[in-house]
Amino acid sequence: MKWLKVAATSLFATSLLVACGGNDDTSSNDGDNGGGTSGGDQVELVFWEFGNTGYDVLIEEYEADNPHVTINLQNADMNDVHDNLFTSISAGSGAPDITMIEEAQIERFRSVEDSFVNLYDHGAGDVENEFLDWVWRNAENGEGDFLFGLPTDIGPTVMFYRTDVFEEAGFNSSPEAVSELMSTWDEYAQVASEIYNNTGKLITDSAELVYNAKRDQATQQYFNTENELIIEEHPQIREAYDYTTDLIEQGFAGDIPLWTPEWHSGMGDGSYATMLAPAWMQGVIKDNEPEDGIWSITTMPEGAGNWGGSYLSIPAETNHAEEAYEFIQWLTAPEQQLKAFLGYGLFPSAPAVYEMPEFLDYEDEYFGGIATAQIFSEAAQSVEPVYKGRSYYDVDDEMKEALDNISAGADPQAEWEAVIERMNRVLDRQ
Template structure:
């Protein structure tokens, strides 16, 4: 009986298998589209998470981001970051051409603060970083710095902050000593705490040493202008020059006419040589990154320079942002990288490695950072002085035509200083040229 039972069971199993096989072979095959849909929606389908993503990154200057990028790629092996460095003006021109054509822009681009308003006008060609997490890190940066890359209504953030350029007063200790003035940074700041005091000090230095208090009309003008909350334009891009800007211009030209300011134009060989010669007393309105310029122009003048706070509060000169053009196919990956790159921790690294002054105030609480001194600048506490300056800067709207106005006013100032031109006539002529250019925009 057992033998017959086993044979019967085997027969039943065979019949069932044949029936199932016939059902499978007669079932309608799914279409290619159906197969693809099944594959794409199958939660167990194998996903390729190790695919390499390449991010092209355009930079200018000597930011030193290559080292940090290498560190990020080690932590994120599926990300490859290619850095292309160029001159600032060329890079901005190439970027504007690329986004206008809709072709050739990188995944990430650095933009300098004086150009940010121009690119904000083309914000539809950039990703809004608020859509990728920027609101979560907004409070990590100085408010005035953040606002420089934010739309007026606060809805669009075009870039994450990198470095800043808070302004101070560099000075020659030997010239101050010759004039009978303090050489200690704290004591000198107390002596020159207002622009009126600066003017009186200028007269004293001229009488005792025969030297001007500063050598550049442009720096003198910039130092006062940059302390103002409104400069050339309001937020409606209307020209507003007759109040605070005119006051800065009049103060500067008054000092020029009294022989208290020299004639050197910025970035000229004469301007650089004067840093070595000690032919003036202060480099007024100098930002953090100017330290490198002074050392390069006057390598043997270490110990003859120091720095302290600027009268009546600091301004800002320079600094950049990291943006993501719309052509990038990987906006989230690009954002994740730049958020990491400009985090307080990595801004501190960039300060120590390349002198980029941090825009993240958390860094200002770091004891090692605050203890930073510079023997070239007579052992001054450079990081602390610049940090205090950074926290006193007022937000300012620059506008897309900022450079037009600035260039014409520099021309007027140089004409007054070098050619002895009438200040009011030069002002009127500059305003006329500015107005005509703006009408063509």
């Protein structure tokens, strides 16, 4: 993703060896299952992160106020962080004191709960009310008595749209007017038809984003809590699939793969009207359309979903669980979440931030001077929790292949049957 810093895996692995093989007085990884002491002794905490978080700046602030603590921040590609974390905890050595875990990747680690510190044992219950309920629940185990991590940012989804395309099609392009115009998915499809007929332009350049938006609004997705594939019994994923394939077959939605050069350049050429995407997409759009006031933001039809966001977890190998917890509690507190939002665009998971004057007053001239933060906070508070399951990404990839095949001319019903077969084969191999 554009918003991720990509670090070479070999360099990351080298840094892990240095960090985990150093002085026993300051390194973690002695395997005391989350013990450790607090006090004035010098402590080094190894912290694995991905993305452009700005945490290096906040760490300087924390270290100045806590001179006995040094945070060794190591940044790498998101997939590398998760893969190296799983390898380390499987081997019983090499894990950091603190790690970021992407929200959907939490499922990957639920089966190795004992490899993490239960943050409830360190008083996390005292700060539960500082976070959105659905974000907090996603970090618990099934019984609700184990907490894997404290929430950092989230990715509430909204509708980015090009004002020039809407005006060319004869519509009022204000956020309020566009929101009212497309408050339902049926209205979204109708506007797609009108924009195409009046301008020859698409409603979106990527049908995948429409599918993602509908999928993320579903109250049940691919799996139930027993990790059984349920999309044949539960209708919402099929409805998202049918809706998206209908837009494809009518020629209203494009098929450009996400994150390709063609997809990025499409943001600036005015060939489509909307992009259904999360808060962190703001920076991607700005990078690819230099002119202010062309893109704007409004609510998505029928609510919102969430795409992305992270948690801060403490692997059980650490010798310094108490110091690690004190740091991540500070880093995820509303005051620091506001700083991360204003400085780096990380959207807060702490709703107290939504009432802070600096947040309420935040306007973005690039998007026409509108109060973008308030639009995203409205979306964040409307998200419904949903169980994803540890094989979420594997089966979702198969669905994306199905959409690509339909764009290439495959029959939707035949492809639906084929994607079910592919998903079951993937699950059988696991």
